[in-house]
Amino acid sequence: MNNKLKKDFYTRNVLAVAKDLLGKIFVYQESENSEKLMARIVEVEAYDGNIDEAAHTFIGKTERNKIMFEEGGFLYVYFTYGKHFCANIVTGVKDHGTAILLRGMEPISGINKYAFNRFAKREITEKEKINLLNGPAKICQAFNLDRKFNGTNLIANKIYLLNSDKIPGDKIVQTTRIGIKKSVELPWRFYIKDNKYVSKLAK
């Protein structure tokens, strides 16, 4: 009944966790009596400051990125482009500086809530449903994730992941990442093949 992912899922190598994150269920429950918002992770990108110039941690520890240097199992939420928040899953052991950007999700429950947060209305079309969670900043807007959530412990009860069947390798697409200018050649974006909620298909 309780198939929440535990610490040891997160403390592994960032690329292994990134691949395994596909298909897992992201859960956010604001308080004990509030509705559970749930969505299936369908697209992620790995960042590793040790060898990856695009990672926020490539420059070393700063006030913004310090949570990425903790051991795996925390949320890293950052603000960018004057408008947007993006959420990441911290991975690895302490001082690794690795994390995984959540780029695309398939809504499971809380669709009216996502719709309200994204479009200020509760009833949406099928086309708008696809547009709820198919981008890193869209996910944060839909779940209302902002800087208050930076450092959230994923082993606790507010935000966590539920296990699910592993996605077979032939259903996973591995390709280059989106929206970066450095280390563009690293094939560290992973998504579920033929899933409608992926933000952008590989060329």
Added chain:
DNA sequence: ATCAAGATTACCT
């Protein structure tokens, strides 16, 4: 104190 860049999105043609 000032500056440039940014793990994006929505809207335009």
Added chain:
DNA sequence: GGTAATCTTGATA
């Protein structure tokens, strides 16, 4: 396919 919007962060002085 192109780009304006918008402001925090980290670096430099």
